Amino acid sequence: MTGSGDWLLVGALAAVLVALAVPLGGYLACVHGGGAAPGDRFFTPIERIIYRLVGVDETREQHWTAYARAVLACGLVSVLLLYALQRFQGHLPANPTGRGAVTPSTAFNTAISFVTNTDWQVYAGESTMSHLTQMAGLAVQNFVSAAVGISVAVALTRGLIRRRSATIGNFWVDLIRTVVRVLLPVASVAGLVLASQGVIQNLSGGIHVRTLEGGTQLVPGGPVASQEAIKLVGTNGGGFFNANSAHPFENPTAFTNVFEIALMLIIPFSMAFMFGRLADNRKLGWALFATMFTLWIASAVAVTALESNGNRVLPRNEVTQMTTSTQSGGNLEGKEVRIGADGSGIFAASATGTSTGATNSAHDSFTPLAGGVVLANMMLGEVSPGGAGTGLYGLLIFALLAVFIAGLMVGRTPEFLGKKIQATEVKLAVLSILVLPASVLTGTAGSVLVDSATAQASNPGPHGFSEIVYAFTSTVNNNGSAFGGLTTSTDWYTTTLGLAMFAGRYLTIVATLAIAGAMAVKQPTPATVGTLRTDTPLFVGLLIGVVIIVSGLTFFPALSLGPIAEGLGR
Numbered sequence: 361m362t363g364s365g366d367w368l369l370v371g372a373l374a375a376v377l378v379a380l381a382v383p384l385g386g387y388l389a390c391v392h393g394g395g396a397a398p399g400d401r402f403f404t405p406i407e408r409i410i411y412r413l414v415g416v417d418e419t420r421e422q423h424w425t426a427y428a429r430a431v432l433a434c435g436l437v438s439v440l441l442l443y444a445l446q447r448f449q450g451h452l453p454a455n456p457t458g459r460g461a462v463t464p465s466t467a468f469n470t471a472i473s474f475v476t477n478t479d480w481q482v483y484a485g486e487s488t489m490s491h492l493t494q495m496a497g498l499a500v501q502n503f504v505s506a507a508v509g510i511s512v513a514v515a516l517t518r519g520l521i522r523r524r525s526a527t528i529g530n531f532w533v534d535l536i537r538t539v540v541r542v543l544l545p546v547a548s549v550a551g552l553v554l555a556s557q558g559v560i561q562n563l564s565g566g567i568h569v570r571t572l573e574g575g576t577q578l579v580p581g582g583p584v585a586s587q588e589a590i591k592l593v594g595t596n597g598g599g600f601f602n603a604n605s606a607h608p609f610e611n612p613t614a615f616t617n618v619f620e621i622a623l624m625l626i627i628p629f630s631m632a633f634m635f636g637r638l639a640d641n642r643k644l645g646w647a648l649f650a651t652m653f654t655l656w657i658a659s660a661v662a663v664t665a666l667e668s669n670g671n672r673v674l675p676r677n678e679v680t681q682m683t684t685s686t687q688s689g690g691n692l693e694g695k696e697v698r699i700g701a702d703g704s705g706i707f708a709a710s711a712t713g714t715s716t717g718a719t720n721s722a723h724d725s726f727t728p729l730a731g732g733v734v735l736a737n738m739m740l741g742e743v744s745p746g747g748a749g750t751g752l753y754g755l756l757i758f759a760l761l762a763v764f765i766a767g768l769m770v771g772r773t774p775e776f777l778g779k780k781i782q783a784t785e786v787k788l789a790v791l792s793i794l795v796l797p798a799s800v801l802t803g804t805a806g807s808v809l810v811d812s813a814t815a816q817a818s819n820p821g822p823h824g825f826s827e828i829v830y831a832f833t834s835t836v837n838n839n840g841s842a843f844g845g846l847t848t849s850t851d852w853y854t855t856t857l858g859l860a861m862f863a864g865r866y867l868t869i870v871a872t873l874a875i876a877g878a879m880a881v882k883q884p885t886p887a888t889v890g891t892l893r894t895d896t897p898l899f900v901g902l903l904i905g906v907v908i909i910v911s912g913l914t915f916f917p918a919l920s921l922g923p924i925a926e927g928l929g930r
Contacts, residue, residue: 385633424877506594519876597717694725717840
């Protein structure tokens with residue numbers, strides 16, 4: 361049964377997040393607000409050097425179409441460079457273990473995966489990638505892809521708050537300032553904390569040790585702490601090791617487990633407060649935070665309770681899952697005993713509520729309903745609280761839709777921050793929201809119809825179906841976690857999932873920037889007694905309802921055929 365310690369852990373984590381998110385949100389507002397920001401004396405010279413090297417005029421802003429082209433160009437170049445690095449890694453330095461070239465399909469899938477902030481891995485990191493590829497390829501994209509998401513959220517914010525503006529900022533300036541002033545400092549501190557707790561950080565190819573049985577075993581080495589920090593801070597996911605954050609070299613102690621959960625959540629939550637500061641409406645920032653927090657805490661409590669209460673089939677065979685002085689209780693299949701069911705449940709809810717996708721347990725081994733909750737987390741569309749930047753702009757798009765629906769109910773032209781929400785913005789918002797269900801359901805249907813693809817699911821019936829749905833939901837939502845029972849290293853899955861990652865990332869970004877451009881040129885109108893306030897508990901409830909109803913209408917049939925059918929069948 362779920363103990364008081366589980367709820368104490370959730371409560372303490374929630375308090376820490378609120379305490380850290382508010383000041384970080386204020387700092388983000390200073391960084392992207394256009395005025396003076398803390399650390400200008402140190403950071404400004406560094407940024408100017410980078411601007412000169414890449415040929416960027418930091419004083420020149422971009423129309424939304426130019427901003428979108430810059431985002432796409434950055435993504436294309438990044439994919440090509442990362443693909444080439446994997447294919448030629450056998451001929452490059454910093455390869456102490458002698459890793460050869462990555463196969464073309466895996467290199468293609470991995471390149472798109474890390475550039476789109478998905479970090480979906482169809483390979484075992486410690487036996488596939490060289491140290492150079494890990495550091496100069498994957499870790500670099502962990503910074504860049506996270507910065508792209510934050511930059512797009514900032515651009516949308518500008519579009520919503522500016523008056524009669526033809527521009528929404530400069531993508532390259534937003535990208536560089538985010539990396540230099542936010543991600544590098546936070547990840548550096550986080551990396552040092554992780555290294556102090558036992559997460560390895562070296563350039564060794566590993567050492568051979570003698571086991572108790574008299575054999576030998578290679579204990580791997582590598583730059584793990586630095587990559588672990590940014591994979592969590594940037595809500596990237598993936599892992600240096602195949603076991604991901606369940607590996608003791610990535611997540612060695614109870615403290616690091618909680619610390620890593622906090623790292624996943626801190627930037628997504630802080631983005632709400634950044635928006636409130638930039639929009640000069642701090643109550644609205646709190647309303648957005650409350651929406652994110654409610655969705656996250658509900659899923660964290662649900663998964664923790666379901667996993668801590670264990671598998672209801674086992675007691676029939678006289679197997680106890682109670683917490684005692686000699687054992688950790690709950691469903692421990694696929695989990696590290698040192699982490700337990702509660703630590704695994706909160707981690708899973710946080711990883712799927714964001715776009716992190718890091719795992720400290722096997723989601724495929726969760727009880728059916730708990731697995732359904734983490735799957736539903738991603739089906740909400742990255743708003744609970746979503747990824748670095750992507751959570752904010754995803755929630756703002758739902759907010760525009762909620763305002764539009766409320767306007768229809770009362771017969772008034774909907775407004776957000778004083779600007780009228782018209783047909784163009786509603787169409788773009790709906791298009792952005794439909795990218796997830798259209799891509800997931802199309803990919804799932806195609807895989808179910810292809811016998812060779814269906815055969816890759818290791819479990820028959822509802823659970824096998826859940827494995828396929830999970831794979832496409834995770835990749836389209838740029839999450840990267842998986843139900844491990846599905847073999848996705850085949851050409852079918854590496855190709856279709858790669859396309860799913862691209863669609864989930866860039867189609868949504870283009871629609872979001874188009875909304876930013878459409879809203880930026882508008883002139884706000886004064887609020888009246890009939891204006892729907894968006895900084896009240898009533899609006900929070902409306903926004904949560906819209907998120908759940910839209911997601912439920914599109915995904916409930918798939919959930920019914922998968923985790924719900926499996927849970928009811930036991």
